[in-house]
Amino acid sequence: xxxxxxxxxxxxxxxxxxxxxxxxxxxxxxxxxxxxxxxxxxxxxxxxxxxxxxxxxxxxxxxxxxxxxxxxxxxxxxxxxxxxxxxxxxxxxxxxxxxxxxxxxxxxxxxxxxxxxxxxxxxxxxxxxxxxxxxxxxxxxxxxxxxxxxxxxxxxxxxxxxxxxxxxxxxxxxxxxxxxxxxxxxxxxxxxxxxxxxxxxxxxxxxxxxxxxxxxxxxxxxxxxxxxxxxxxxxxxxxxxxxxxxxxxxxxxxxxxxxxxxxxxxxxxxxxxxxxxxxxxxxxxxxxxxxxxxxxxxxxxxxxxxxxxxxxxxxxxxxxxxxxxxxxxxxxxxxxxxxxxxxxxxxxxxxxxxxxxxxxxxxxxxxxxxxxxxxxxxxxxxxxxxxxxxxxxxxxxxxxxxxxxxxxxxxxxxxxxxxxxxxxxxxxxxxxxxxxxxxxxxxxxxxxxxxxxxxxxxxxxxxxxxxxxxxxxxxxxxxxxxxxxxxxxxxxxxxxxxxxxxxxxxxxxxxxxxxxxxxxxxxxxxxxxxxxxxxxxxxxxxxxxxxxxxxxxxxxxxxxxxxxxxxxxxxxxxxxxxxxxxxxxxxxxxxxxxxxxxxxxxxxxxxx
Amino acid sequence: xxxxxxxxxxxxxxxxxxxxxxxxxxxxxxxxxxxxxxxxxxxxxxxxxxxxxxxxxxxxxxxxxxxxxxxxxxxxxxxxxxxxxxxxxxxxxxxxxxxxxxxxxxxxxxxxxxxxxxxxxxxxxxxxxxxxxxxxxxxxxxxxxxxxxxxxxxxxxxxxxxxxxxxxxxxxxxxxxxxxxxxxxxxxxxxxxxxxxx
Ligand SMILES: Nc1ncnc2c1ncn2[C@@H]1O[C@H](COP(=O)(O)OP(=O)(O)O)[C@@H](O)[C@H]1O
Ligand SMILES: [Mg+2]
Numbered sequence: 001x002x003x004x005x006x007x008x009x010x011x012x013x014x015x016x017x018x019x020x021x022x023x024x025x026x027x028x029x030x031x032x033x034x035x036x037x038x039x040x041x042x043x044x045x046x047x048x049x050x051x052x053x054x055x056x057x058x059x060x061x062x063x064x065x066x067x068x069x070x071x072x073x074x075x076x077x078x079x080x081x082x083x084x085x086x087x088x089x090x091x092x093x094x095x096x097x098x099x100x101x102x103x104x105x106x107x108x109x110x111x112x113x114x115x116x117x118x119x120x121x122x123x124x125x126x127x128x129x130x131x132x133x134x135x136x137x138x139x140x141x142x143x144x145x146x147x148x149x150x151x152x153x154x155x156x157x158x159x160x161x162x163x164x165x166x167x168x169x170x171x172x173x174x175x176x177x178x179x180x181x182x183x184x185x186x187x188x189x190x191x192x193x194x195x196x197x198x199x200x201x202x203x204x205x206x207x208x209x210x211x212x213x214x215x216x217x218x219x220x221x222x223x224x225x226x227x228x229x230x231x232x233x234x235x236x237x238x239x240x241x242x243x244x245x246x247x248x249x250x251x252x253x254x255x256x257x258x259x260x261x262x263x264x265x266x267x268x269x270x271x272x273x274x275x276x277x278x279x280x281x282x283x284x285x286x287x288x289x290x291x292x293x294x295x296x297x298x299x300x301x302x303x304x305x306x307x308x309x310x311x312x313x314x315x316x317x318x319x320x321x322x323x324x325x326x327x328x329x330x331x332x333x334x335x336x337x338x339x340x341x342x343x344x345x346x347x348x349x350x351x352x353x354x355x356x357x358x359x360x361x362x363x364x365x366x367x368x369x370x371x372x373x374x375x376x377x378x379x380x381x382x383x384x385x386x387x388x389x390x391x392x393x394x395x396x397x398x399x400x401x402x403x404x405x406x407x408x409x410x411x412x413x414x415x416x417x418x419x420x421x422x423x424x425x426x427x428x429x430x431x432x433x434x435x436x437x438x439x440x441x442x443x444x445x446x447x448x449x450x451x452x453x454x455x456x457x458x459x460x461x462x463x464x465x466x467x468x469x470x471x472x473x474x475x476x477x478x479x480x481x482x483x484x485x486x487x488x489x490x491x492x493x494x495x496x497x498x499x500x501x502x503x504x505x506x507x508x509x510x511x512x513x514x515x516x517x518x519x520x521x522x523x524x525x526x527x528x529x530x531x532x533x534x535x536x537x538x539x540x541x542x543x544x545x546x547x548x549x550x551x552x553x554x555x556x557x558x559x560x561x562x563x564x565x566x567x568x569x570x571x572x573x574x575x576x577x578x579x580x581x582x583x584x585x586x587x588x589x590x591x592x593x594x595x596x597x598x599x600x601x602x603x604x605x606x607x608x
Numbered sequence: 609x610x611x612x613x614x615x616x617x618x619x620x621x622x623x624x625x626x627x628x629x630x631x632x633x634x635x636x637x638x639x640x641x642x643x644x645x646x647x648x649x650x651x652x653x654x655x656x657x658x659x660x661x662x663x664x665x666x667x668x669x670x671x672x673x674x675x676x677x678x679x680x681x682x683x684x685x686x687x688x689x690x691x692x693x694x695x696x697x698x699x700x701x702x703x704x705x706x707x708x709x710x711x712x713x714x715x716x717x718x719x720x721x722x723x724x725x726x727x728x729x730x731x732x733x734x735x736x737x738x739x740x741x742x743x744x745x746x747x748x749x750x751x752x753x754x755x756x757x758x759x760x761x762x763x764x765x766x767x768x769x770x771x772x773x774x775x776x777x778x779x780x781x782x783x784x785x786x787x788x789x790x791x792x793x794x795x796x797x798x799x800x801x802x803x804x805x806x
Contacts, residue, residue, distance in 0.1 A: 163643075368646070375641060401664070404657050405668075465657075
């Protein structure tokens with residue numbers, strides 16, 4: 001079997017891992033970074049992913065998309081409340097969320113596909129061979145549409161997604177593999193955008209999830225948001241300026257608030273300094289102040305914990321170990337509250353940023369047949385049902401049922417000669433259909449015309465090991481397979497995904513070229529800045545001839561810098577570098593001499 | 609073939625050792641789980657998927673002593689079952705009196721809002737109902753051995769089946785009332801889902 005990697009496609013950061021010699025390893029980029037910021041920037045020259053996109057967050061807020069995971073598998077109505085917090089624009093559409101980028105629109109799976117493709121390329125460069133298969137993680141509390149959207153993203157990125165694994169479960173695999181956690185364990189995962197709690201029994205290599213709960217809209221992003229709102233109010237008060245409608249300022253504040261929040265995990269107080277047009281905002285923040293602001297959000301994670309315990313039929317004292325996952329579990333208040341709830345000091349030996357990807361790699365290795373003594377039994381997080389008369393939901397599969405699982409149900413017609421039946425499938429825990437998550441409508445057609453009530457259509461609802469629903473139908477009397485058309489409520493249709501896959505193939509080369517061009521230009525800019533600075537300091541150290549050559553090389557590079565000929569830019573960057581060699585040497589010498597001179601001076605002073 | 613007992617190679621008996629059931633469940637999962645059929649043919653993968661789905665359902669139903677009885681009765685009746693029952697169960701005669709009082713308290717709470725006194729009263733009623741539900745469940749489980757004896761030996765099978773049905777109905781009814789009371793107390797959100805649909 002060919003190589004399979006594990007990918008943690010996070011709200012904030014994404015990463016890829018694989019198994020080497022039985023141990024999970026994270027694959028780093030050329031600069032040694034494991035985390036790829038899940039940020040995609042759209043520029044006239046092409047698409048930026050990760051760190052380069054992050055750098056243009058403030059400069060180009062409307063076209064730099066971050067935290068897109070929050071919108072995966074969701075509808076416009078779901079996210080209306082959040083729109084004002086986002087610097088990018090959404091198009092009002094009935095089905096999937098669409099984000100406006102210039103004159104066109106992109107869907108969250110397409111944006112995520114760029115992140116996945118970057119990780120795919122990183123892994124391919126590392127292995128020196130093409131990569132086609134992956135396991136991708138999702139929050140345990142993701143519903144069917146959100147899982148499907150993640151799978152679609154993988155496909156668009158050219159990956160065969162062999163399995164969707166739940167993040168807390170993946171973390172438990174990483175801990176379990178290294179025998180760091182055994183018995184009944186609780187995994188508390190608070191990342192940038194989502195919260196999960198899973199209770200597992202880990203015994204004899206079997207990882208059995210007993211219950212899971214969570215909130216797919218609660219995480220460190222929300223901490224940042226309450227902080228930003230508070231800072232905006234403070235700025236209004238202290239400087240009399242309202243920055244709430246200024247996307248660039250908001251973005252600056254968000255980044256500043258996030259950084260301050262992270263510092264406060266290790267310090268009691270910190271200073272926030274943000275230069276705005278016309279004034280610089282200084283504000284000292286204490287940990288206590290921030291804890292007061294984020295307190296209610298942290299409290300909101302405890303309800304799901306209690307519910308998961310209840311569903312697992314356990315009391316907190318029955319939990320043997322508590323494992324913390326996700327960047328936001330570095331917040332001391334979070335640790336304190338979790339410790340209080342379970343009455344145990346939580347573990348965090350494995351890096352909370354990397355443990356999920358490592359677990360995904362373990363699952364990949366199980367699928368590849370490389371690990372045979374571990375078995376993972378996961379559950380579906382939400383109840384699955386169909387709408388019946390009066391808009392009431394009839395549950396077919398209860399939440400926290402071990403997957404794969406199936407339920408069979410018989411349907412019939414209500415009118416003579418009726419040849420089609422419409423089913424509305426939902427997920428959620430509420431009694432009325434309208435309060436639950438609509439997954440899809442299934443049109444069963446091709447039923448032979450018969451008197452009402454005569455046809456007997458057996459419909460099988462199957463939730464596979466990914467937690468994704470499959471539906472099959474058969475008319476019992478004729479034995480005919482009824483045809484089903486699926487109309488996902490908040491998802492891309494098969495046709496749309498197929499088109500996106502095609503487009504991405506078509507654009508793949510274009511995209512790579514665009515990115516390389518941008519990177520080459522950045523490199524050229526860096527060299528030019530260095531040279532300018534060196535000339536300002538050391539022009540007098542070299543001969544007029546050398547100086548002329550440098551000026552010439554500089555001019556030559558400037559001429560091609562904005563063109564699209566990457567080779568030309570690279571060559572002239574190299575030439576400029578060469579032309580400045582003597583200048584660099586001379587400056588080095590001067591610096592050395594300077595250092596020596598001052599050392600001599602020191603010695604003289606000392607010997608006196 | 610679809611018999612959940614047969615899935616585990618067990619006779620159709622109500623008494624079983626949960627640890628032994630779990631051991632068999634893990635063992636069979638290692639055989640059928642899709643994780644171990646990843647590289648196989650499409651046909652084999654589909655087979656593993658449905659075998660594993662059946663196994664998981666069978667385990668879920670059999671590991672709980674009360675749902676085990678429920679399942680057995682459906683088997684005896686020759687019904688194909690599923691977990692939920694959409695119809696609201698009817699109140700068993702012997703519970704009527706107690707239930708009336710609760711309903712009254714519920715009506716009051718709905719009409720006049722929830723003051724401290726009625727909250728207190730509902731809360732107590734709920735406590736009582738929960739104890740009653742537990743008692744029903746214990747009573748059902750207590751007669752498991754009787755059934756196992758009747759199946760192989762002499763005894764009134766029909767009468768016992770009928771008794772089980774009545775007690776299960778009583779328990780189902782209790783659960784819906786407990787749910788209603790919890791909803792009225794505003795604790796529905798914590799619970800998140802009505803039991804009646806499980
Ligand atoms: N030292 C820290 N203190 C507080 N929050 C942190 C710290 N480090 C990271 N975070 C927060 O963790 C979140 C990212 O966590 P991560 O697990 O990478 O998220 P995701 O899985 O959603 O991508 C961000 O909201 C970030 O601000
Ligand atoms: Mg995460």
